[in-house]
Amino acid sequence: MKKSVLTLFTLIVTILGFSAIVVHAAPIEDMGLNGEQQLGVAVSGTVTSYFDGDNDPSQTVTSTYGTALAVTNKLSDYTGYTFYCWIVNGVVRTDLAIGYSFTMTDGLDLKAIFYPNGTNGTTLTYPVVFMDANGELLEVEYVAPNGAASAPGTLPTKLGFDVSVTPWTNTFAVVAGPVVTVLQYTKTNATEYAVTVVNGTINDLTSDTIEYNTVATVIAPAMSGELYFHHWEMQDLTVSYSASYSFTVVEAVTLTAYYATSSPADQPRVMITNDLALRSGYKTFIGQFYLPSGYSLVEWGIVSTASATAMTDIGTASVIRNKSTKYNATTKEFVLSITNANSASYRGYLICKNASNVLVTVYSDNAFNVVNGGFETDSIYGWNSYRIWKNESGIEAWQDARVVNDTYFGSNPYGRDGNYNLGVVWDGASWDQGSERMGHLRSSDFILGGSGWISFKLGGGKTTSVAYVSVRKTSDNTEIARFGNPNFNNTGIATAQYGSSISNAEAFLFQYYFDLSSIGTLGDSYYIVISDTTSYDWCVLSADSFITYYASDPTPGENQTATNIIPSILGIDTATNAIVNGYFATNFDGWENVNSTWRRSSDGTAYSSTNSTDSGYLGLVRSSAFSIVGNPYIRFGWGGSIRYDKQMFISVKEVGTNIEVLRFVRRDNLSSKENVDLDNHMLNLSGLSTSKLYYLEFCDNKTSSVGYMRIDELRFVPESEWNSVTSGDRAVSISGIPTNFIYTKPF
Structure with missing residues (x-):
């Protein structure tokens, strides 16, 4: 056991006073x-x-x-x-x-x-x-x-x-x-803390005990082949991009070295720890910065606000700039304590000058808040975009251009926080082009902390079953919450929230709050996914101000408490290799009529409308859970306006994660199909895991023309029956469906 790994000027206290944690920020x-x-x-x-x-x-x-x-x-x-x-x-x-x-x-x-x-x-x-x-x-x-x-x-x-x-x-x-x-x-504090290293060493070990307030150094070895060291992570925060990393030990930590196919960019960086909770009434942080060759230091510290904001920076309204004046010359660490009253939101910042005498400002991550939750970078920086439709870039919903700072449909205000938000119309895409696009937008991970409350703003999303925001567990992608925008185009509520008259609230950003600790666990890691899953008919969301940390419970105003609409899948405990009530013999038993827009007709088939000719109703019908152990092929009759394949389709989703693992559209030879006659279709689910359960969702997001769907006689069939029909009777499986949400950091 090695207690003193590196001593700096009679321990680090003689330079930085870490043990004291009394270098208070002067707001x-x-x-x-x-x-x-x-x-x-x-x-x-x-x-x-x-x-x-x-x-x-x-x-x-x-x-x-x-x-x-x-x-x-x-x-x-x-x-x-x-x-x-x-x-x-x-x-x-x-x-x-x-x-x-x-x-x-x-x-x-x-x-x-x-x-x-x-x-x-x-x-x-x-x-x-x-x-x-x-x-x-x-x-x-x-x-x-x-x-x-x-x-x-x-x-x-x-x-x-x-x-x-x-x-x-x-x-x-x-x-x-x-x-x-x-x-x-x-x-006087001789406490020792365990420092554990994954993919690296400390004192030639994978774990060692280090005395409080002592500097430790971890080493990431060089890898053979085409992998290069990329960065160190500690407590879900990126802390260094140097293979040899020195820091002050004040608690037990685990550091993980990550590798990539290329080395990280050499650029200025700053990080701060999570609150060390050392002093009553204060949040205490150790910060650390890095300056590449050619950069000169100007200013460093922590920006904070008294009320929670999605992304705090120097330009945030009412921001408090807590400057630091001292740092450890060897490790570039600094310490700041900020009163709880002034630190509902916070980030480390670093201002420096490059070789061209241009000022550069960078900010730290925060484990409790998602990166760029307010889109104030004028981009989707920190978020990952996933395509749905055949991996086609032209149908990709989420891109930097979708971050806007203007109004929509003329002079209608979004009601955003700050300067930017995710919009529904943007430069380079007309309304028809933009509303055709679909996809998922994944946030960075966040640790659920503080009071456990989160908040966000949503607009658009007329049908909440196809346009929504999900919260998922980082560890296994389980969806624990889902939220839509039930206030879509409610001008009365929009006027009350905005403070002046709103005549169009289709994309207006309504404020929502939710106590995530009521279903999640404080200290666990989660992430957010914004989903536009189909085309047109207002399956397009505007969004802003995702705040995932409140030190104390916020007080939602009227119509501001979000409702969790996560699917409750039927029949999980009794699931077999069968579609429950696939012939709709007993109305919708075994099915969930999600938007109350489907009905059973007198002939025993299911319609996505309130009568056999109504095309104005949108929504889903969802099956009970089933297994594919036995026969992985499904046969059924399908009719309606299924020529519109971006709006009329079948999703196969995984129980638990609710991730869409397959999407099917009408047969290739039915590209002009627009009548209620039932045509034979078959689905191939043989590529799915036999250890999991799944369910079906039939989506109707079409209002014009015939604009409704008809289904009947859903059943599993053996491989021999699959092989007995021509390939022309097989529904088309859409490629490019994202089946996981692995996060790529914005290095």
Whole structure:
């Protein structure tokens, strides 16, 4: 067992003070910038000159954000004084010359420490600079040559540490020159934590115990073949893209090394831990940043908001910019504690300049919130798009262009949060073209935490059985919740939520809340899928503001509580290799009439309408569960407007996940079929797993023309019967159906 893997300046506390977790963020309200910081924005700071104990004039300096700033001409006249050091945002820097060019940020605090010259090369007094182990300035005292300084009367306290018996690094009983002395601590918390490594090692082991507040290093080995190391993950967060990764241990963790066919892009990155829950009334984080060669550091910290938002960034309304001023020079780690009242949402941020002197801002992931839940990147960044129809790009529903910042159908507002949302019309696609598209959009994973509540905004989706939002377990893809937009085109509710009159609410974004902890488990990992599963007739969703973390229960307004419409599949416990009531002999027993739009006619067949000629009703009918053990072939009669294969089809879905594993449309030789006569069709399910159960969904999403479907005589048949009919009687299986939702990170 190795307890001290790496010691940095008498443990990391002497540089960063991790054990203390007392480097509190000083909230700085947003500067009013619309989006990212820009070089042309004017900001101000303070320059103070310390000449002796009674002489420290100060003045304000104004410049543009991110530019180089030499402040020699801003200092008070220092004739007769010798420059000693800078104190930059509370950190003593004896390595910087008086003419050093600083990077200008808002609130930059510079202190220049001088000491007075006497006659004939003598010195009148010397500065004694007292600083904390984390680099914070405690006090500056001026002492006559060979005199004694007095330590600050009140010293900081640090959780898990006591002030050392010999508290200061340099003595100040006889001051013969300028002195910087650092307060020292002795660790009282000797707790050891397990660090487990998957696909890598720590101290040549796959697991080791490391003392609290000690720096550990994990190593990912090089792989043979065409795989390259890509990144490390810890607690569902990407923490590093370096094969050798060093970090401070404050709890038991598991790190997993991931490999890919190419190395990651070398770009600036920042991460923060989940809340370490070390202090009552505060959220405490360890952050860490990485700068590639050619980039220079400007600013780093955590942006937060007092109320939950889908994606917090510098441009978010009412954002609080919690700047950090200190970091560990070796690991690039920093610590911030933010009050609970100011941290309903939070992300790490890093501002730097590239070699072209252009400012770059990057943000961290958050394990409790999905990436880009508000689409404020003006893209579907962080989301994965899945096609449904034959893998054709022209029918792909979800793409960057679908993120919009305007109105729909003229001047109708979406009622979005922030600047962007998923829209229903967009540049490059007419309404007909856009509404024809179908697909799934998968979020990043999130850990269900806090109160367990989630929220989102939905518009469109006239028929909730074909256009909906799902929540799935990351571990096995089980669907635990499904939500539609029951308020579709309800102008009264839209007006009440928007605050002014809404005349068209077809794509208006209605606010919904749901207590996911009522069906999910706090601490488990989930993801969201937005699904447009068929074409036209408003099977198209607008969406925005997916928030998956609330520290405390929100209070939904009227008509804002979401209803879980997840399918409850019939007959799971009694499922056999048979279609229950496939001849509809006993009305719809064994079937779920999902939208109440199907009926049994007098001849014993099932119609997707309220009468045999009504084409205005949309919806599904869903079978009971069945097994394919025995005969994997289904035969039945099918009629209606089945020529419209993007709107009239059969889905075979897996019990539990409710994932569509097969989709069938009418026979090739019925491409003009648009009458109620029943034509023989056969389905081949032989490629499915015999260890799982499945069910059928017959979808009618067609209103015009004949616009309804008719089915009857559904039954499993043996392979011999399958082989006895011509291939022309076989329904067409649509290729490209996504049967899993494996997530690809936006590296």
